[in-house]
Structures are given as structure tokens and as C-alpha cells.
Amino acid sequence: MPSRSLLRWRGASAVALDEIEAAHTAIGGHGRGRRYATQQINQAYAVMLSSQFQRFCRDLHSEAIDELAAVVPSPIVRDIFRSQLTAGRKLDTGNPNPGNIGSDFGRLGMNFWPAVVALSIRNVARRSSLEAMNRWRNAIAHQDFNPVQLGGMVELRLSQVRQWRVSCNALAQQFDVAVVQRLTTILGVAPW
Amino acid sequence: MSIKRIATESQKKMKIRVGDHVVLHLGPEDVIAEVVEDRGFIGKGGRQLLSIRRVGVSPELSQPYEVPAEELELAK
Numbered sequence: 001m002p003s004r005s006l007l008r009w010r011g012a013s014a015v016a017l018d019e020i021e022a023a024h025t026a027i028g029g030h031g032r033g034r035r036y037a038t039q040q041i042n043q044a045y046a047v048m049l050s051s052q053f054q055r056f057c058r059d060l061h062s063e064a065i066d067e068l069a070a071v072v073p074s075p076i077v078r079d080i081f082r083s084q085l086t087a088g089r090k091l092d093t094g095n096p097n098p099g100n101i102g103s104d105f106g107r108l109g110m111n112f113w114p115a116v117v118a119l120s121i122r123n124v125a126r127r128s129s130l131e132a133m134n135r136w137r138n139a140i141a142h143q144d145f146n147p148v149q150l151g152g153m154v155e156l157r158l159s160q161v162r163q164w165r166v167s168c169n170a171l172a173q174q175f176d177v178a179v180v181q182r183l184t185t186i187l188g189v190a191p192w
Numbered sequence: 193m194s195i196k197r198i199a200t201e202s203q204k205k206m207k208i209r210v211g212d213h214v215v216l217h218l219g220p221e222d223v224i225a226e227v228v229e230d231r232g233f234i235g236k237g238g239r240q241l242l243s244i245r246r247v248g249v250s251p252e253l254s255q256p257y258e259v260p261a262e263e264l265e266l267a268k
């Protein structure tokens with residue numbers, strides 16, 4: 001059974017992302033005007049994809065911590081445990097880049113990326129895809145399109161955002177599995 | 193069941209919203225906090241998680257963290 005976080009990613013988040021993709025398709029016209037409009041939509045789509053994936057990662061982290069905290073009987077110890085594991089998370093304010101994700105899930109006492117890569121070697125390429133997506137997110141947020149940082153591109157194609165989305169979909173499922181494995185080791189039973 | 197008991201149960205069931213002040217009972221002490229974010233029904237068994245920030249404490253202790261809504265009571 002998937003986590004609630006993964007269900008939300010596949011549900012509400014997917015719907016929101018589908019809507020912005022539909023907006024791209026709905027743009028009429030020809031030539032430069034259309035290209036300018038679709039470029040804005042592609043950028044919005046990339047930022048939304050990154051933010052939705054950030055929420056998924058935060059949700060999965062929160063869900064995991066709540067599963068662990070539930071087995072701590074003392075209210076005051078449980079409170080210390082919760083505050084130490086959720087306060088000041090990088091994903092609360094930062095991009096869902098591999099470093100921030102690895103750092104926050106590392107609080108569970110796991111080597112996060114090695115655990116994810118152990119599930120599938122394809123996760124190495126997906127992690128690179130995640131890095132590229134977040135470089136674009138920063139470029140869009142700061143309106144600073146440095147081709148050196150963006151793989152030689154200054155325009156974002158819909159096909160590129162779609163490819164990132166495929167990677168995010170796969171990583172979401174793989175993160176879920178890696179966290180289940182970690183929690184099962186700690187708790188002795190699968191959490192969900 | 194006494195009126196006081198009914199009132200307490202009713203208060204516990206009141207929906208807690210972002211911006212509300214709440215009490216977290218920690219055995220030997222009660223903590224007053226402000227709800228800063230509704231994280232949704234993603235906790236154990238689908239329970240609601242809220243992000244809270246302690247009030248009246250030093251900055252080091254006032255970083256938001258998450259607790260299940262069922263462990264909180266609206267502050268009077």
C-alpha cells in the first residue's frame with residue numbers, strides 16, 4: 001500500500017499539473033506571440049512541478065516521523081523527538097534538490113540516496129534530472145537564465161518539463177519504498 | 193457525564209485553524225503554541241498534522257514543528 005503522501009502526489013498534485021499542461025495546449029495563435037506565451041506556461045509548469053514535488057517530499061517526511069513518534073509513550077519525550085526531527089527542515093524552505101532531500105531524510109538515520117539508488121540504478125539519472133529541474137526553478141524564480149547553468153539552453157521546452165515529471169513520478173514511488181524499508185527496519189512492521 | 197466534561201470534549205472537537213492558539217499537554221507541563229500551517233491528513237492512520245510554533249519562548253525553541261491535531265486543544 002502506498003503512503004498517503006504518494007496518494008496525494010498521484011491525486012491532487014497530478015490534477016494541478018495536468019491543468020497547467022492543458023493551459024499550454026489551449027494557447028492559440030502562431031509565430032512569436034504563441035511562442036512567448038507557451039514559454040511562460042512552460043516556466044510556470046516547471047516551477048509548479050518542483051513545488052508539488054517539494055510538497056510530496058515534505059509530506060512523506062512528516063508521515064514517516066508521525067509513524068515513528070507514535071511508538072514513543074512519554075508525551076514530553078515524544079514532543080522532543082518530533083521537534084528535533086521536523087523543526088528547521090531544509091524542505092520547509094528550500095528546493096527539493098537532492099542535497100536537501102538527502103539531508104532531511106538523513107534525520108531518519110538513513111543514507112538516503114544510496115538507499116534509493118540501491119532500488120534501481122535508473123535513479124542515478126533521475127537524480128540528475130531533479131538537479132536540472134531545480135536549476136531551472138531557480139533561474140525562473142530569479143529571472144537569471146545563464147546557459148552555462150542550464151545545459152546550454154535559455155528556452156524551456158514542454159517536452160523537457162514532461163521528462164522531469166516522468167522522473168519525479170518514478171522518484172516519488174522509489175522514495176516511498178526506501179522510506180518504508182527504513183521504517184520497517186526501525187519499527188519491525190511496515191508502516192503502511 | 194458532567195457539564196464541565198462535555199464542554200471540554202466539545203472544545204477538543206472544535207476545528208483548529210491556522211492562527212489559533214493551542215495547548216499541548218506534555219504530562220508535567222503544558223505548552224502554548226500558535227498553529228502556523230495545516231499539513232493535512234497525512235499522519236499515522238490518516239490523522240491531521242499541524243505545524244505549530246511555541247509562543248513566549250526563546251527563538252531557538254520557537255521553530256515550527258509538527259504534531260497531530262488530536263494532541264492539541266484550543267487555548268482559552
